[in-house]
Amino acid sequence: MTRSALLLLADSRFPAGAHAYSGGLESAVAAGRVHDAATLHEFLLGRVHTAALVGASFAAASWFSTDPEPLAELDYEYDVRLLSPTLRQGSRRLGRHLLRAVAATWPSPRLDLVRGLDLAGAHHPLVLGAACAAAELTVDDAAACAVHGILTTPASAAVKLLGLDPNEVSAVLARLAPTADRIAVKAVALARMARLRSDPGMLPALGSPLLDLTAEDHAGWEVRLFAS
Numbered sequence: 068m069t070r071s072a073l074l075l076l077a078d079s080r081f082p083a084g085a086h087a088y089s090g091g092l093e094s095a096v097a098a099g100r101v102h103d104a105a106t107l108h109e110f111l112l113g114r115v116h117t118a119a120l121v122g123a124s125f126a127a128a129s130w131f132s133t134d135p136e137p138l139a140e141l142d143y144e145y146d147v148r149l150l151s152p153t154l155r156q157g158s159r160r161l162g163r164h165l166l167r168a169v170a171a172t173w174p175s176p177r178l179d180l181v182r183g184l185d186l187a188g189a190h191h192p193l194v195l196g197a198a199c200a201a202a203e204l205t206v207d208d209a210a211a212c213a214v215h216g217i218l219t220t221p222a223s224a225a226v227k228l229l230g231l232d233p234n235e236v237s238a239v240l241a242r243l244a245p246t247a248d249r250i251a252v253k254a255v256a257l258a259r260m261a262r263l264r265s266d267p268g269m270l271p272a273l274g275s276p277l278l279d280l281t282a283e284d285h286a287g288w289e290v291r292l293f294a295s
Contacts, residue, residue: 129196
């Protein structure tokens with residue numbers, strides 16, 4: 068394991084496609100629910116306890132999985148947790164982008180497992196878990212990287228959508244860091260338990276109904292800055 072590999076994978080400049088997404092923030096800004104640093108903090112706090120915990124748990128579970136059948140079960144379980152067809156498509160699209168970038172950076176047989184899961188591409192958290200394994204990172208790194216990405220994607224979008232000071236946005240992320248660390252630890256524990264019981268259905272299924280609904284509405288906008 069190298070710390071540099073983790074920094075590279077978590078870097079927003081890594082060509083994984085996340086820059087094209089806002090994690091639901093564009094709709095929240097348009098509706099007036101997020102309009103400053105304080106409301107951005109509230110939005111991200113909700114994300115860390117829902118999408119981040121789910122995504123990190125599946126990334127950790129994918130890191131543990133070295134056979135096609137358990138990975139296929141994980142892919143199915145994550146798919147049914149995304150009620151919005153738009154979000155399901157976006158997750159698979161991000162998975163394809165990440166897989167291409169990681170395959171060029173850390174070629175590994177682990178990537179072949181997720182590559183064969185679905186013609187549309189494996190879901191992003193599963194690819195991320197395999198990517199961390201390919202880069203010889205730990206399962207804790209996989210969970211932390213998943214949480215980090217789910218928070219920083221909308222945080223970066225906030226700078227463009229709201230014109231917030233990037234320093235102010237960084238301060239919001241810093242205040243959330245202890246919570247993000249706890250969520251990553253919890254995600255690994257949940258993934259270990261699901262693996263012990265051979266039951267991926269035990270992984271968390273925490274949703275955000277409003278974000279599911281607004282994702283479908285957002286997909287029909289004629290003018291938008293982000294894919295979601």
